Amino acid sequence: MENIAKFLQGCEKLGCPKHDLFQTIDLYENKNPGQVVDAIFSLSRHAVKSGCDVPILGPKLADKREVEFSEEVLNAGKHVINTFQFGYNGGANQSGARSGRRDIGGIDPVRSVVEV
Template identity: 45%
Template sequence: SEIIAWFSDLGISSGPDNRGMDGFQEWLKDGTILCALINTLAPGTVKKIHNTKTVKMQALRMNKEYENISFFLDGCTKYGLNKSDLFQTVDLYEGCNVPQAQMTIFKLGGMAKKKDFAGPAIGVKIASKNERNFTDEQLRGGQSIIGLQVKMNPEN
């Protein structure tokens, strides 16, 4: 419901017609809402979104819906998500792993927070890289420190 509220707050969609996981999957299945999401976060990311409602042939419609989802996933990587954060198209389209699709949307919301997106966002803000560079002297000095988990009382 947090995801649905986010889409609503962004003005993308008011939510699925049916409740539950099946309703959620059916709502996102054609990929148009997902493409609208990535274009809201990063305008122009998906250049052409297929309107599959007008396609009569089922095989062609499926192909276009798969393509829309792929456009969204490509947009997610361009936006900064790792490939390991993404769901597989079949996870959403066939309902094999809808929670994985939800996790991708939450990760996308976290990336929006990291990039200081002006609108509402969901998920946990993704941390920025904080590399440390230690000198050889500092590294050697750390070797002589006894860890707090080391047992200090030899009698026990």
């Protein structure tokens, strides 16, 4: 169990997030093998990112990309209205929809009774 704890400490030092790692008991008593596999994949991704020469398992970690906009571009974006965010439907309306009741199941037996 001590070796498992040291492995997990090494993963944390390498940069693996805590939510990607497993509990010691998960491996020692075979309680949650899926989380153990996820931790190994996370270890592989973070080892490659730190420069170790190991095969990468799973998707590569994304690189952070900083984007800077000039004042001109930021001000131009303040006056643009994205109508798709407000549910603009291109002028369509429901005037062409059927009015009245839709008979999906046939005639309504309650309404078809003739009162005397």
